[in-house]
Amino acid sequence: MRKIILSFIGVLLIIASFFLAKSLIANKNKPKPILEKVTKTVFTDTVKNGEVQIRIPANGSLVAKRRVEIYSEVQGLFKMGNLLFKPGQKYGAGQSLIRIDASEHYASVQSSKSNLYNSISAIMPDLRLDFPEVYQKWQNYLNAFDLNKTTPKLPEMSSEKENYFITGRGIVSNYYNLKNLEQRLSKYVISAPFTGILTEALVTEGTLIRSGQKLGEFIDPTDYEMEVAISKTYANLLKVGEAVDLNNLNKTETYKGKISRVNGSIDQTTQTITAYIDVKHENLKEGIYLEANINGEIVKNAIEIDRNLLLEDQQVFVIKDGMLDTMPVTPVYFSETKVVLKDLPNGAIILKKPVPGAYVGMLVKPFQANQTSKP
Structure with missing residues (x-):
């Protein structure tokens, strides 16, 4: 009985093996499925070389160009005057700031x-x-x-x-x-050297003033300057009298200034050179923080693009025959968000915005403004 069961199981295995082999042979002869090639839509730009004005960013806070620290050279009681000696008080040129009892x-x-x-x-x-x-x-x-x-x-x-x-x-x-x-x-009468405003008052009427004591600070609120530190790389680009665009941190207000002075030495610690920018405007106050864009040299036969479009090996993606390719370039100047490039031929089509996962050979097509998306 046992031999009959084993013989029956063997016959079943032979039959199952036959059908399995036949199925494998049939599947082997089936054609492979054709994968549909995906073409990615990208934003493009056409290279048009020209003159690019390099702008050097800098920042700093405003300081009154004409500032006087008021000190006493004599001793005596501070006498009452026509105007209170308080911060924010305005004085005309030649008007008495402080009168000390000189009897x-x-x-x-x-x-x-x-x-x-x-x-x-x-x-x-x-x-x-x-x-x-x-x-x-x-x-x-x-x-x-x-x-x-x-x-x-x-x-x-x-x-x-x-x-x-x-x-x-x-x-x-x-x-x-x-x-x-x-x-x-x-010296018992201290007068305003110019029309301005008192920004600091350290004494009040009736105070006994001592010789050499600081009494306050007085500034001209119509004329300010900003001290900025520029990398020594751009030292030769700084020119006295050069116009400078200034704006606040919110980019909501812009002002016009000019370089009034450039320090003749470079800071050994930071390797920067100091420039001073004059600016006048009725809305400005001492201590306001501003950003400056100093005009540098003009680069000819160059183009400015977003910095994130430049690859690590100093190449950029270009589009040739509907596919992505790379082309070597020469970076001339880097800013926080932009880079100035040379050696890109006129008419070359480059990416305007970075494409996630881009690679050489990727199929792409330029985005059309009137292009309608398919459902």
């Missing part, structure tokens, strides 16, 4: 004036007898002498004898001591 020093000046007048008056009889030819000019000097006005300049000495006589009486030394006191008296 004690004023008395010393008046005393010295009186001494000088008395010294000259005392020598008038001797001048009339010994130097009659110069008597009148010294008399005229005394007649014009006013204790409430600035001391006038001494008359010119017309002879050596007159010079010895006047100097020997101590008149010349008294005169210069008096002028020194008058000069110091003028």
Whole structure:
């Protein structure tokens, strides 16, 4: 019985093997399915070489071009004035910023004036007898002498004898001591050197001011400059008087400036050169952060494209016979988003936007504006 079962199983295996072999032979002779080639639609651009203006980006904050730090050279009480000494207060040119009580020093000046007048008056009889030819000019000097006005300049000495006589009486030394006191008296009033605005006030009315103390800061709010650091690579492109486009961080406002100065040395630490850009505008304030685009050299026979279109081996994709190919190029200048290239022939069709997974030989077709998509 066992032999019959094994014989039956063997016959079944032979029959199954026959049908399996027949099926494999039939499938082998079937034609392979033809895969449909996919053509990708891409954005393209046609190369048209020309002149490309290189723009060097830089940034910095505005600082008033005319700035004065106010210090006191004398000591005294800060007197009340017509305008409060507060940040934001505007002053005209020559208007008093600070008045310091000078009553004690004023008395010393008046005393010295009186001494000088008395010294000259005392020598008038001797001048009339010994130097009659110069008597009148010294008399005229005394007649014009006013204790409430600035001391006038001494008359010119017309002879050596007159010079010895006047100097020997101590008149010349008294005169210069008096002028020194008058000069110091003028320091009790600090006036605005130009029309501007007070940006910092460190004292208030009634404060005892000390000699050498900083009192505040005063600026001209109509004229600013911006300090920018440029790579030494572009040092030869910086020219005094060159126009510069400026804009705020939001790109909502633009201003016009110009390069006023260029530092003559390169920073050894950062290997940059400092340039200063002048800018004037009623909307600007000190401390505003601006971006500048400095015009560099003009590159001829070049084209500017997006930086992400340049491959790592300094090649770009071009379209030839409906397929992607690569072409070597020479990068001239890199910015944050753009690159200037040379050695691309006119009329060459390049990609305008990067294609994910692009490779040499990929089938592509240019995007048409009126092209309709198939359902």
